[in-house]
Amino acid sequence: MxxxxxxxxxxxxxxxxxxxxxxxxxxxxxxxxxxxxxxxxxxxxxxxxxxxxxxxxxxxxDLPSSSPSNSESSSDQKEEEEMAANEFMGDLDIPTIPASPSSILLPTAARNYELKSSHLNMLPSFYGLPNEDPLTHIKDIFNAVSSFPLTGVTEDQLRMRVFPYTLKDKAKYWLNSLKPSSLTTWGAIQKKFLEKYFSTQKTDMLRDKILLFAQQDDESFCEAWERFNGLLNQCPHHGIPLKLQMRMFYKGLTPSSHNIVTNFAGGSYKTKTPEETYELFEEIAMETQHTDTRGKRIAGGSNDSSSVQISKLEQKLDALLALNSRNPSKEVCSICETHDHPTISCPLGAAYPEFVQEQAKLVNSYNRGPINDPYSQSYNPGWRNHPNFLWRNTQNQANPSSLQRPQQS
Structure with missing residues (x-):
C-alpha cells in the first residue's frame, strides 16, 4: 500500500x-x-x-476546457488577427455587407414557401406618400394573404414573407434602412410600419373629426352615418367609448334628421342604451338609403348660402360700375389720324374742307336727336348720285347698243 x-x-x-x-x-x-x-x-x-x-x-x-470563455475569446482574437493581417488599403473603398442585410428575419418555413407571380400580382402597393393610408395597406395585406394556400406556414409567417414586396420607392428605402434582423415577428413589423407612416398628427386630426362631427348640407342620414363610421375605421385607436360616439353623431345631425330619429325611436332616444342607439341608427340608415330626404341647417346653412349669393351679386355690380366708369374713347381725326383733336379742330382742315363739313354735319345730326324721318341718321341724300349706289350699268354707257336685242332678219 x-x-x-x-x-x-x-x-x-x-x-x-x-x-x-x-x-x-x-x-x-x-x-x-x-x-x-x-x-x-x-x-x-x-x-x-x-x-x-x-x-x-x-x-x-477533446473535452471542454475548464475556462470556455477564455478559449472563445482566444479564438476570436486569432480571427481578428488573421483578418488584420489580410487587410489592404483598397478595402476602404469597398462597402461591407452584413451576412443578413434584410431587417426581417424569416423563419425556415416562410423561406421555403414558393411565391408565384399570381400571388405577387394580388399584393397591394405602398409608396410612402402623404395621401396614402397605412392602415388600409395592412388590411389589404390581410385580405390578400387569406386567399393564399397555407402549406406548412401560418398566415403571420406568410405576411412576413410578402411584406417587402408590397413596399415601393420611399417605403422600400425605409425598410432597407432598418437594423438587419431586427424584425422577427409580424406584430413587430406591423407596429414599426404604423409608427412610421401613421403619425400622431393624423391621429389627432381624425379624433377631432369624430368629436366635432356635423352633417353636411344636402347630406342624407344614410350618407352621414356612413361617413361617421368611415372616420371610426380610419382611426381604430381613437379611444372614444360607444356612448360618447352615439352622442357626438346625434349632436351633429340636422333638425330634420333629429325628427327622423325621434319618429323611429318612438320618442326620445335618451332612454336607450348605447348598443340600442347604435342599432337604431343602423335601422334608420337602412330605411332611408333609397330615399331623397335631405335636410338643411336652419342656423348656419341658409345664412351661409345667402351670404355667398350676396357676395356674387356685389361682384357683378362692381364689374358693371367699373365698365360704366371707364373714359369714353377719344375721337380719331380723319385727316391726321391722331387722338389729339377731332376732325373739326384739325389744323389741316383748311386744306380738306369737305372732310370738315361732313364731320360737322354728322355731329349736328347726332346732337339734334331723332326727327320724324326714321332714316335720318342712316341715310344721306347726298349719296344718291354715288356711282356705287346706281342701278344703271355705268360700265357699258359708252356702248349702249350692246344692250339692245338684235333685229330679226
Missing amino acids: SRNPLLEQVRSSFQRSRSLNAGPSLQPNRVISEIQNRLERELATAKEQAIATFEGLAIHT
Whole structure:
C-alpha cells in the first residue's frame, strides 16, 4: 500500500516538533507557524499540478476546457488577427455587407414557401406618400394573404414573407434602412410600419373629426352615418367609448334628421342604451338609403348660402360700375389720324374742307336727336348720285347698243 508523501512529510514534521518541544529552550509557537507555512506551500503546489494534469487530459480527449470563455475569446482574437493581417488599403473603398442585410428575419418555413407571380400580382402597393393610408395597406395585406394556400406556414409567417414586396420607392428605402434582423415577428413589423407612416398628427386630426362631427348640407342620414363610421375605421385607436360616439353623431345631425330619429325611436332616444342607439341608427340608415330626404341647417346653412349669393351679386355690380366708369374713347381725326383733336379742330382742315363739313354735319345730326324721318341718321341724300349706289350699268354707257336685242332678219 503506497503512502501519500505529503502526509508522510506532515507526520515527520510533527514528530520532529514533538522531539524539539521536549527541550526547554525551544518555542512551540514558532514551530507550529513554520509547519503551517510549509503545508500551505505544499497544497498550492499540488493544486497547480492537478489543474495542469486536467487540462492535458481535456486536450487529448477533446473535452471542454475548464475556462470556455477564455478559449472563445482566444479564438476570436486569432480571427481578428488573421483578418488584420489580410487587410489592404483598397478595402476602404469597398462597402461591407452584413451576412443578413434584410431587417426581417424569416423563419425556415416562410423561406421555403414558393411565391408565384399570381400571388405577387394580388399584393397591394405602398409608396410612402402623404395621401396614402397605412392602415388600409395592412388590411389589404390581410385580405390578400387569406386567399393564399397555407402549406406548412401560418398566415403571420406568410405576411412576413410578402411584406417587402408590397413596399415601393420611399417605403422600400425605409425598410432597407432598418437594423438587419431586427424584425422577427409580424406584430413587430406591423407596429414599426404604423409608427412610421401613421403619425400622431393624423391621429389627432381624425379624433377631432369624430368629436366635432356635423352633417353636411344636402347630406342624407344614410350618407352621414356612413361617413361617421368611415372616420371610426380610419382611426381604430381613437379611444372614444360607444356612448360618447352615439352622442357626438346625434349632436351633429340636422333638425330634420333629429325628427327622423325621434319618429323611429318612438320618442326620445335618451332612454336607450348605447348598443340600442347604435342599432337604431343602423335601422334608420337602412330605411332611408333609397330615399331623397335631405335636410338643411336652419342656423348656419341658409345664412351661409345667402351670404355667398350676396357676395356674387356685389361682384357683378362692381364689374358693371367699373365698365360704366371707364373714359369714353377719344375721337380719331380723319385727316391726321391722331387722338389729339377731332376732325373739326384739325389744323389741316383748311386744306380738306369737305372732310370738315361732313364731320360737322354728322355731329349736328347726332346732337339734334331723332326727327320724324326714321332714316335720318342712316341715310344721306347726298349719296344718291354715288356711282356705287346706281342701278344703271355705268360700265357699258359708252356702248349702249350692246344692250339692245338684235333685229330679226
